Amino acid sequence: MALRAPGFGVGTMAINGLSRRGLLSAGVVVGAIPLAPAGAETFHRPPDIPWRPDAAASPTVPKRGDDFLYFTAVEQAFVQAAVERMIPNDALGPGGVEAGVPIFIDRQLAGAFGAASDWYMQGPWAKGETTQGWQSRMTPAQLYRAAIAAIDDAVQRTSSTTFAMLPAADQIAFLKRLEAGTASLSGGIDPAGFFKVLLQNVMEGYFADPLYGGNRDMAGWKLIGFPGARYDQRAYVTTYGKAYPLPPVGILGRPGWRGTEG
Amino acid sequence: MTLQVRFRWKAALVFGAAVTALAVSGLSHGQPGAPSPVGSWPAAPPTAPVIQPPPASASAVERGRYLVTLGDCAACHTAPGGTPFAGGVPLNTPFGVIYSTNITPDTATGIGGWTPDQFRRALQEGRDDQGQNLYPAMPYPYFSHIAAADIEAMRAYLMTVPPAHAEAQANRLPFPLNLRVLIQGWNWLNFRPAPFTATSTRSAEWNRGAYIVNSLAHCGACHTPKTFLGGDQRDKPLRGGELDNWYAPNLNGSPHGGLQGWSTDDIVAYLSRGSNDHAAASGSMQAVVELSTSRMSAADLRAIAVYLKALPATPEPDADRPDPQKMRAGQAIYTDQCSACHGADGSGVAGLFPPLRGNPGVLQPSATTGLHAILAGAQAAATKAKPSQPAMPAFAWKLTDDEVAAVSTYVGNSWGNSAPAVGRDTVARLRARIAAHPIRLTKGPV
Numbered sequence: 081m082a083l084r085a086p087g088f089g090v091g092t093m094a095i096n097g098l099s100r101r102g103l104l105s106a107g108v109v110v111g112a113i114p115l116a117p118a119g120a121e122t123f124h125r126p127p128d129i130p131w132r133p134d135a136a137a138s139p140t141v142p143k144r145g146d147d148f149l150y151f152t153a154v155e156q157a158f159v160q161a162a163v164e165r166m167i168p169n170d171a172l173g174p175g176g177v178e179a180g181v182p183i184f185i186d187r188q189l190a191g192a193f194g195a196a197s198d199w200y201m202q203g204p205w206a207k208g209e210t211t212q213g214w215q216s217r218m219t220p221a222q223l224y225r226a227a228i229a230a231i232d233d234a235v236q237r238t239s240s241t242t243f244a245m246l247p248a249a250d251q252i253a254f255l256k257r258l259e260a261g262t263a264s265l266s267g268g269i270d271p272a273g274f275f276k277v278l279l280q281n282v283m284e285g286y287f288a289d290p291l292y293g294g295n296r297d298m299a300g301w302k303l304i305g306f307p308g309a310r311y312d313q314r315a316y317v318t319t320y321g322k323a324y325p326l327p328p329v330g331i332l333g334r335p336g337w338r339g340t341e342g
Numbered sequence: 343m344t345l346q347v348r349f350r351w352k353a354a355l356v357f358g359a360a361v362t363a364l365a366v367s368g369l370s371h372g373q374p375g376a377p378s379p380v381g382s383w384p385a386a387p388p389t390a391p392v393i394q395p396p397p398a399s400a401s402a403v404e405r406g407r408y409l410v411t412l413g414d415c416a417a418c419h420t421a422p423g424g425t426p427f428a429g430g431v432p433l434n435t436p437f438g439v440i441y442s443t444n445i446t447p448d449t450a451t452g453i454g455g456w457t458p459d460q461f462r463r464a465l466q467e468g469r470d471d472q473g474q475n476l477y478p479a480m481p482y483p484y485f486s487h488i489a490a491a492d493i494e495a496m497r498a499y500l501m502t503v504p505p506a507h508a509e510a511q512a513n514r515l516p517f518p519l520n521l522r523v524l525i526q527g528w529n530w531l532n533f534r535p536a537p538f539t540a541t542s543t544r545s546a547e548w549n550r551g552a553y554i555v556n557s558l559a560h561c562g563a564c565h566t567p568k569t570f571l572g573g574d575q576r577d578k579p580l581r582g583g584e585l586d587n588w589y590a591p592n593l594n595g596s597p598h599g600g601l602q603g604w605s606t607d608d609i610v611a612y613l614s615r616g617s618n619d620h621a622a623a624s625g626s627m628q629a630v631v632e633l634s635t636s637r638m639s640a641a642d643l644r645a646i647a648v649y650l651k652a653l654p655a656t657p658e659p660d661a662d663r664p665d666p667q668k669m670r671a672g673q674a675i676y677t678d679q680c681s682a683c684h685g686a687d688g689s690g691v692a693g694l695f696p697p698l699r700g701n702p703g704v705l706q707p708s709a710t711t712g713l714h715a716i717l718a719g720a721q722a723a724a725t726k727a728k729p730s731q732p733a734m735p736a737f738a739w740k741l742t743d744d745e746v747a748a749v750s751t752y753v754g755n756s757w758g759n760s761a762p763a764v765g766r767d768t769v770a771r772l773r774a775r776i777a778a779h780p781i782r783l784t785k786g787p788v
Contacts, residue, residue: 133719133736138740337674338744
């Protein structure tokens with residue numbers, strides 16, 4: 081049956097051909113379907129609930145491997161050093177670098193996130209509040225490139241080296257000044273703004289599904305006891321006081337899927 | 343398994359519109375929450391089919407319409423969303439793609455100019471009005487058993503449907519299969535036309551079931567295993583066969599994979615609703631249920647069930663114990679990907695998701711049906727008694743051949759199930775075949 085909605089695209093409220101009147105008309109048509117005479121048997125196929133073979137809500141899986149797609153060698157050195165300071169390898173488990181966080185950020189910057197491909201990136205350029213989301217005219221990829229260059233420039237001026245070559249204590253001190261917004265960066269880079277983005281991306285890389293390149297061996301999930309991409313916990317809702325028995329699982333599986341682990 | 347929620351603007355629009363309709367109707371009554379005649383969901387349908395067959399006194403046209411339903415002519419001759427009976431549906435055969443033809447009464451492109459005898463010959467002898475052989479994708483080996491009076495009634499009905507001008511599309515068959523003269527040889531080997539004869543030692547109900555199953559409903563077209571030429575293996579009636587990258591299960595009384603564990607009520611429920619406590623229709627059976635069996639009378643469904651329940655069991659070899667590591671891997675995958683809907687114990691969710699424990703689909707000598715559902719997904723049939731269509735998404739994108747083989751092996755050998763282990767090569771071959779054959783009887787042309 082053809083769904084004809086006479087009001088479509090008419091009226092000043094039209095957005096993409098959809099108007100309020102059209103929506104109401106369509107509503108009446110859809111609402112009226114149950115009233116169609118039940119006796120009218122035809123050989124038309126029943127209206128299908130939308131579905132296609134082979135269809136799945138599959139994520140875009142970034143390129144695997146340890147070769148960087150976006151970061152230059154100098155940028156890689158900065159990101160590795162910063163990630164190692166933010167999530168160090170310690171008694172609790174692997175650090176951010178071992179967990180693949182730099183690769184995660186690299187893949188994100190090389191993809192849709194880096195290009196801000198689904199963000200509004202035009203003017204007006206009024207000064208926004210920090211609560212208002214992305215405030216830079218640069219895309220995330222552009223921001224990382226400019227901010228890392230500005231940071232290394234600032235370190236060069238004071239210590240004649242790059243951030244990556246600083247002693248760990250100095251790196252931490254510099255990161256703290258970034259976070260506080262007291263570091264002076266060239267090129268109009270907002271130090272606190274960049275730190276906020278970097279910290280956010282480091283956490284995402286440590287806890288996102290492993291298919292995106294970070295959280296290797298589900299290190300982040302094991303640390304906090306997150307079961308991963310599971311969606312049925314009915315059997316455990318009332319098992320009070322007992323450890324959750326299932327290992328974490330990523331969207332693309334876990335070692336147990338190869339029969340190598342319980 | 344994740345419930346598939348695909349957000350499309352069309353679906354969102356329809357949903358939004360439905361919500362709007364509910365809201366508007368609720369407002370107009372001034373009673374939010376009160377059931378409204380405009381937006382209300384249809385009352386729960388009766389569980390038993392209420393379809394009455396036309397009485398013997400009905401006109402030939404009325405009887406013919408019901409017989410055309412029994413014969414499921416629409417599954418092949420009506421394209422999804424197309425003009426009823428105008429043909430043009432591509433049929434995936436092991437030999438190539440064959441297009442169904444226009445059986446509306448259009449004189450130029452349909453059967454409007456055919457004489458009653460030409461129509462009878464098409465069904466019973468597999469020849470068109472020019473005397474040319476039809477490809478046996480047209481199930482004339484089964485239709486040859488239809489009673490002459492029924493054929494005449496089917497013709498009378500088809501002559502009343504709106505004529506549609508629709509030229510036959512060229513089949514895509516390789517040489518020499520594109521030469522229709524070869525069909526005469528095929529017929530000589532495979533075609534045994536004979537009128538249906540009642541078995542006097544059996545009940546009238548059994549005989550009615552035998553007639554429907556073996557003539558009009560042509561169940562054996564899928565459920566009887568085929569020779570390499572595509573003919574029936576006549577010594578294995580309804581023992582299960584591969585078709586269109588699905589496996590039509592064994593319908594005899596075998597305990598494993600057959601219908602021994604099904605009551606006649608179970609069979610009636612499956613055919614009228616598309617699912618029952620044991621299984622849900624998938625693959626080509628989805629269209630069979632939607633267009634044919636769900637529109638059959640209760641008496642005819644019961645007759646089919648009685649006939650099938652009387653088919654004797656056949657001996658089945660025990661499957662070997664599968665490799666423990668494969669079972670461990672399969673269990674891990676099942677727990678993570680399948681158990682939310684099909685249950686940790688394979689019991690499914692009644693009325694929504696089919697159980698896998700004891701499901702005939704997973705107990706066949708071939709795992710094709712389960713593998714196909716895992717790789718490409720599946721959707722329940724839409725019937726009057728059960729209009730909603732829970733769906734399973736495709737897993738081909740996330741499970742490797744080894745993983746699909748492991749989880750299929752685990753399902754086939756858990757909770758009392760026993761089925762041959764599945765190898766990665768089997769999965770790889772099916773994956774390639776599914777990708778290479780975008781045309782599926784299941785959902786028509788994509």
